[in-house]
Amino acid sequence: MHLSGxxxxxxxxxxxxxxxxxxWAIALAIIVIALRQTRLQLGERQVPxxxxxxxxxxxxxxxxxxxxxxxxxxxxxxxxAAIVMGPWAAxxxxxxxxxxxxxxxxxxxxxxxxxxxxxxxxFTAFAGYAGYASLxxxxxxxxxxxLAAAFAGAWLSVMVGAIATAFELALSGTSPLRAALPxxxxxxxxxxxxxxxxxxxxxxxxxxxxxxxxxxxxxxPGRLGAAFTLGGLSLALVVAVLSPLASASPDGLEFVAERQxxxxxxxxxxxxxxxxxxxxxxxxxxxxxxxxxxLGTLVVFALAWLVxxxxxxxxxxxxx
Amino acid sequence: xxxxxxxxxxxxxxxIHRLDPRVKLVVALLYxxxxxxxxxxxxxxxxxxxxxxxxxxxxxxxxxFYAFRRAFIxxxxxxAALPIPFLMPGPTVWTMPVVxxxxxxxxxxxxxxxxxxxxxxxxxxxxLSATTRLPEILWALSVLRVPAxxxxxxxxxxxxxxxxxxxxxxxxxxxxxxxxxxxxxSRPSLLWQGRMAGMMVGSLFLRSLERSERVYEAMLSRGYxxxxxxxxxxxxxxxxxLALLMAGVLLAVxxxxxxxx
Numbered sequence: 001m002h003l004s005g006x007x008x009x010x011x012x013x014x015x016x017x018x019x020x021x022x023x024w025a026i027a028l029a030i031i032v033i034a035l036r037q038t039r040l041q042l043g044e045r046q047v048p049x050x051x052x053x054x055x056x057x058x059x060x061x062x063x064x065x066x067x068x069x070x071x072x073x074x075x076x077x078x079x080x081a082a083i084v085m086g087p088w089a090a091x092x093x094x095x096x097x098x099x100x101x102x103x104x105x106x107x108x109x110x111x112x113x114x115x116x117x118x119x120x121x122x123f124t125a126f127a128g129y130a131g132y133a134s135l136x137x138x139x140x141x142x143x144x145x146x147l148a149a150a151f152a153g154a155w156l157s158v159m160v161g162a163i164a165t166a167f168e169l170a171l172s173g174t175s176p177l178r179a180a181l182p183x184x185x186x187x188x189x190x191x192x193x194x195x196x197x198x199x200x201x202x203x204x205x206x207x208x209x210x211x212x213x214x215x216x217x218x219x220x221p222g223r224l225g226a227a228f229t230l231g232g233l234s235l236a237l238v239v240a241v242l243s244p245l246a247s248a249s250p251d252g253l254e255f256v257a258e259r260q261x262x263x264x265x266x267x268x269x270x271x272x273x274x275x276x277x278x279x280x281x282x283x284x285x286x287x288x289x290x291x292x293x294x295l296g297t298l299v300v301f302a303l304a305w306l307v308x309x310x311x312x313x314x315x316x317x318x319x320x
Numbered sequence: 321x322x323x324x325x326x327x328x329x330x331x332x333x334x335x336i337h338r339l340d341p342r343v344k345l346v347v348a349l350l351y352x353x354x355x356x357x358x359x360x361x362x363x364x365x366x367x368x369x370x371x372x373x374x375x376x377x378x379x380x381x382x383x384x385f386y387a388f389r390r391a392f393i394x395x396x397x398x399x400a401a402l403p404i405p406f407l408m409p410g411p412t413v414w415t416m417p418v419v420x421x422x423x424x425x426x427x428x429x430x431x432x433x434x435x436x437x438x439x440x441x442x443x444x445x446x447x448l449s450a451t452t453r454l455p456e457i458l459w460a461l462s463v464l465r466v467p468a469x470x471x472x473x474x475x476x477x478x479x480x481x482x483x484x485x486x487x488x489x490x491x492x493x494x495x496x497x498x499x500x501x502x503x504x505x506s507r508p509s510l511l512w513q514g515r516m517a518g519m520m521v522g523s524l525f526l527r528s529l530e531r532s533e534r535v536y537e538a539m540l541s542r543g544y545x546x547x548x549x550x551x552x553x554x555x556x557x558x559x560x561x562l563a564l565l566m567a568g569v570l571l572a573v574x575x576x577x578x579x580x581x
Contacts, residue, residue, distance in 0.1 A: 009397070010397065011394035011397050011438050011441070011442055012352050012355070012356055012437070012438060012441035012442065012444075012445070013355065013356055013394075013434060013436075013437035013438030013439075013440070013441045013442075014397065014400065014401070014434065014438065015356070016356070017353060017356050017357045020356065031467065031470060032467060035467055035469050035470060039469070044544070044545070045532075045536050046469065046473075047469065047472045047473055047476055048476060048532050048535045048536045048539060049529075049532045049536065050473045050476070050477075051472070051473045051474075051475070051476020051477045051479070051480065051532075052476065052477075052480050052484075052528050052529075052531055052532035052535060053525075053528060053529070053532065054473065054474070054476075054477040055476075055477045055479075055480035055481045055483070055484045055485075055528070056484055056524060056525055056528035056529075058477070058481050058484070058485070059481065059484035059485045059487065059488040059524065059528075060488065060521045060524055060525070062485065062488045062489070062492070063488055063491065063492065063517050063520050063521050063524070064517065065510070065513040065514050065516070065517040066513070074517075075517075075521055080521070080525075084525065092470070092473060095470065096470070096473050096474045096477045097477075099474050100474060100477055100478065100481065102445070103445075103448075103449055103454060103457060104327070104328050104449055104454060104478075105328065106328075106390075106393055106394065106442055106445045106446055106449070107393075109352070109394075109441060109442070109445065110348070110349060110352055110444075110445055111349070111352045111353060111356060111441070169400055169401075173430075174400065174401050174404070174434055175400045175401055175403060175404065176403055176404070176407050179403035179407060180400060180403070194514060197511060197514030197515060197517075197518060198514055198515075198517050198518040198521055199518060200515065200518060201514065201515040201516065201517060201518015201519045201520075201521065201522065202518045202519065202521040202522035202525060203518075203522070204515070204518070204519070204522070205518070205519040205522030205523060206522050206525065206526070209522075209523075209526065210526060213526075213529065
């Protein structure tokens with residue numbers, strides 16, 4: 001069942017012990033905060049509601065649609081959970097999902113679970129929420145604006161999770177950053193579109209049938225905190241990468257320093273997939289990818305903004 | 321799509337099944353930690369660790385190769401490490417025919433070591449969940465200071481994954497009954513199919529939300545006051561301590577071998 005198109009569940013053996021334990025420490029700290037926040041939000045409903053919704057995300061990941069050549073698109077769910085329940089509750093829901101997948105189905109390792117929780121739970125929830133909430137503010141009110149924002153948020157959530165995974169693999173010396181980062185970012189830029197479409201479909205249905213459910217999610221705690229937390233987490237990730245810790249695993253980031261000539265040909269496939277992903281002016285592949293991802297994010301958000309804005313205008317025109 | 325959801329627990333009568341879940345959890349984590357921390361190219365140590373895993377599987381009455389065979393599930397991820405043999409500097413041992421990419425010796429050693437580490441570590445997880453019921457693992461987690469609310473949430477989730485997965489499967493079956501595969505120009509667009517999948521997810525969410533409300537009310541009427549209590553309790557007996565000690569010794573052998581060399 002879990003032959004998913006999203007290779008984000010890191011098994012044990014791919015992350016070095018130090019990296020794994022750091023991941024667990026960060027994940028546990030965030031889980032403790034999330035437990036307090038959702039307790040405030042839900043009171044004693046916390047356990048039954050979070051438990052059933054975690055089971056829901058687990059089951060929803062089975063609902064797929066065929067894409068091409070035997071692959072199919074399905075949901076990761078972090079962004080959807082964050083939109084309907086708020087980012088802190090989504091963090092807990094995704095934590096439970098990942099714990100279950102690791103404990104019961106060996107989908108993702110036990111020692112690596114800290115990072116799996118961060119990648120697929122925390123980063124997706126907060127990135128999805130931050131993208132959704134900021135676009136909502138930019139576009140303004142209206143049902144269409146919510147759908148556009150949901151799409152952009154879901155796309156961003158997958159991208160952030162994938163990029164974080166590439167960094168962790170590089171830190172552990174199991175996959176050189178200049179190969180892993182473009183590959184992960186390239187593939188997940190496409191997978192993210194699927195996530196965006198499914199999330200939009202789900203949010204659209206909820207908006208028509210139970211609008212009060214979505215409004216409850218928007219009033220959940222952590223609205224203002226989402227962008228802030230995401231910023232902090234990304235900063236921590238960058239610091240971790242640039243810190244001496246990186247050189248503690250000697251063959252981590254720099255063991256591919258040579259072989260530039262080879263690299264260009266090795267990186268060909270992901271770039272061909274998305275030809276506009278290389279900026280010819282910049283030499284360094286990692287920097288190129290980061291710039292390309294930023295650019296891609298801007299494009300997705302700008303498109304979502306235009307679509308949402310246009311829809312809102314039309315609605316206003318109809319009213320007046 | 322085939323949705324095969326079966327519990328990983330395999331009931332057997334064995335000494336390992338009867339062990340305190342805390343012992344099994346700690347030993348599995350120690351085994352994974354030992355494996356993951358083992359340096360590249362320690363083939364003898366990897367071999368010994370594999371023998372330990374086979375011995376545990378055999379003592380669990382699952383058949384010695386139970387976990388060994390199932391460990392392939394983590395293999396797709398090895399794609400992530402595929403660039404290593406090509407990108408790591410060192411003497412070239414083999415050149416790929418058509419494209420002319422060179423495989424370096426240290427890169428190959430590192431790649432194989434990652435493969436072996438993953439293969440071994442996954443076996444520990446498989447054995448843990450095959451010999452220990454999930455509620456027992458959760459109990460062990462809560463005793464070992466994992467936040468109790470989180471453990472309760474996971475425990476709750478465990479009760480409902482099978483129900484909601486059934487619900488999802490029914491929806492998928494209904495979809496394929498209503499919409500046989502259309503080919504040619506009449507085939508609906510990907511975007512449309514994706515949106516339909518999203519709507520199914522949305523309606524599954526509503527059903528789940530309503531179910532959680534019913535569950536909560538049922539719990540209230542049975543005296544729930546915000547705390548989930550567990551009836552299970554294990555006590556560490558002599559056999560449990562002995563098993564912990566033995567596992568420690570077994571894991572110390574490959575580590576010692578690695579240090580001596």
